[in-house]
Amino acid sequence: MNLRTIVFLVVVAFSSTMSARKGSVTVRLSDYTSSQLTHTQSINRCLRDVAAYQKRTIVFDVPKLMIDSVILLDSNTTIELRHCTIQQNDLVFDNVFRGANVPLSSGDYDEVPDHVAPLHNIRILGDGFSTILGPERHRTYNHPMYGEQSMVGDFYGARTHTINFSMVDGFELSGLRFAKTNGWCICFDFCTNIKVHDLDIQSNVKNGDGIDFRCGCKHFRVWNITGCTSDDIVACTALGNTEYKGAEGKYLFVSSFTKKMWAKLKADNPDALHIEDGVVRDIVSTGTHEQGWGHGMICLSAYGSQVRNILIRNFREGTGGVVREALVKLYTGYGTGYNAGDLNHITVKNVEANTAGAAVLSNAQCTDITLRDIRHTDPTKKAIDLKYSEGFTIR
Numbered sequence: 312m313n314l315r316t317i318v319f320l321v322v323v324a325f326s327s328t329m330s331a332r333k334g335s336v337t338v339r340l341s342d343y344t345s346s347q348l349t350h351t352q353s354i355n356r357c358l359r360d361v362a363a364y365q366k367r368t369i370v371f372d373v374p375k376l377m378i379d380s381v382i383l384l385d386s387n388t389t390i391e392l393r394h395c396t397i398q399q400n401d402l403v404f405d406n407v408f409r410g411a412n413v414p415l416s417s418g419d420y421d422e423v424p425d426h427v428a429p430l431h432n433i434r435i436l437g438d439g440f441s442t443i444l445g446p447e448r449h450r451t452y453n454h455p456m457y458g459e460q461s462m463v464g465d466f467y468g469a470r471t472h473t474i475n476f477s478m479v480d481g482f483e484l485s486g487l488r489f490a491k492t493n494g495w496c497i498c499f500d501f502c503t504n505i506k507v508h509d510l511d512i513q514s515n516v517k518n519g520d521g522i523d524f525r526c527g528c529k530h531f532r533v534w535n536i537t538g539c540t541s542d543d544i545v546a547c548t549a550l551g552n553t554e555y556k557g558a559e560g561k562y563l564f565v566s567s568f569t570k571k572m573w574a575k576l577k578a579d580n581p582d583a584l585h586i587e588d589g590v591v592r593d594i595v596s597t598g599t600h601e602q603g604w605g606h607g608m609i610c611l612s613a614y615g616s617q618v619r620n621i622l623i624r625n626f627r628e629g630t631g632g633v634v635r636e637a638l639v640k641l642y643t644g645y646g647t648g649y650n651a652g653d654l655n656h657i658t659v660k661n662v663e664a665n666t667a668g669a670a671v672l673s674n675a676q677c678t679d680i681t682l683r684d685i686r687h688t689d690p691t692k693k694a695i696d697l698k699y700s701e702g703f704t705i706r
Contacts, residue, residue, distance in 0.1 A: 335366035341373050351379040371395040383411040389434040392441035401448040404462050406475045413568045421564045425571055430479045437486030445491040456561050463493045464517030468564025472498040477569045485509045495520040500567050501527030512538035515599050525567055526551050526584040533591045539632055544596040545608045550646050551584035551616030553577055585617040593625045597632030605635040612653040613646030624660045637672035638664040652678035660684055669696040677702045
């Protein structure tokens with residue numbers, strides 16, 4: 312073999328390797344499972360094998376997956392669940408899915424990275440039959456105010472979120488049922504171009520929200536969501552306190568993995584922490600929260616962070632469940648620094664309550680809010696209850 316031939320073969324081999332890295336691949340998780348591996352080991356092995364490709368699709372075609380730790384997803388990754396149930400093993404305290412930009416140690420419950428790098432184009436797509444479940448038994452913790460208790464609910468921070476993604480541009484979640492949640496079911500912060508649709512969410516833990524858009528979320532669409540949740544089924548929560556303190560009172564662990572970045576993000580761009588350009592439509596919500604509390608959807612602002620340019624339409628209260636404070640609430644709370652008009656350019660249309668205290672409730676001074684076709688089927692209750700009417704147009 313002469314030198315020219317050797318050089319040619321090396322170039323061909325290098326080109327083939329680069330082509331594979333630049334191409335796309337689809338694999339089935341069932342091809343990675345064996346009796347010698349746990350389900351988590353099989354998933355991690357699969358993720359390592361496809362990491363060389365620029366785009367990757369993994370079909371979760373195993374009927375029941377019992378996982379020991381979080382599944383970390385990188386950019387340009389699609390997970391397709393086909394008649395698959397994912398459940399966390401007993402005593403697991405972590406997310407089910409999280410971005411690979413937030414690697415954490417298993418034992419440090421309150422770990423918050425100094426920096427979270429951007430990701431893009433991540434999809435988790437169910438077939439309408441697949442389910443994601445929390446564990447049957449939870450880890451416990453000696454809470455300094457309440458004693459020994461299960462590590463569920465918002466006291467225990469971001470690791471209680473079933474799905475948690477930060478700093479992602481381009482995300483889609485659809486076709487799944489969630490139950491046995493550990494806290495907020497789905498949570499985003501500083502994510503853009505988000506689509507969440509065709510989900511059913513069942514939660515019965517303290518403050519068990521459904522879908523939460525936190526500070527920095529922009530350009531999101533939510534549709535065809537049903538559920539019975541122990542607080543808001545959809546929340547736009549702009550609580551932009553940029554001071555990082557770690558534990559605060561009864562809230563032991565931080566609820567956002569990007570928290571240490573907030574001050575710099577706001578310094579670089581004063582609008583960075585705002586939540587804006589969202590559409591939430593075709594929602595049926597009931598509640599399991601204690602009587603007289605909880606909501607179907609909230610827009611919440613404090614510390615000067617705004618919620619703006621939001622459309623809420625076709626929002627209906629289902630039958631059963633407890634009597635909640637309101638089906639839709641626009642308000643300030645959980646902090647100071649609200650400026651009149653921090654809730655602005657919000658349209659709420661075709662909302663129907665049947666048991667809640669009000670269909671739409673607000674305690675804040677808002678700007679450019681339009682309420683249209685707001686109804687309550689109980690004539691003894693208010694369809695619209697506003698502390699400040701200025702800034703609202705009712706049609």
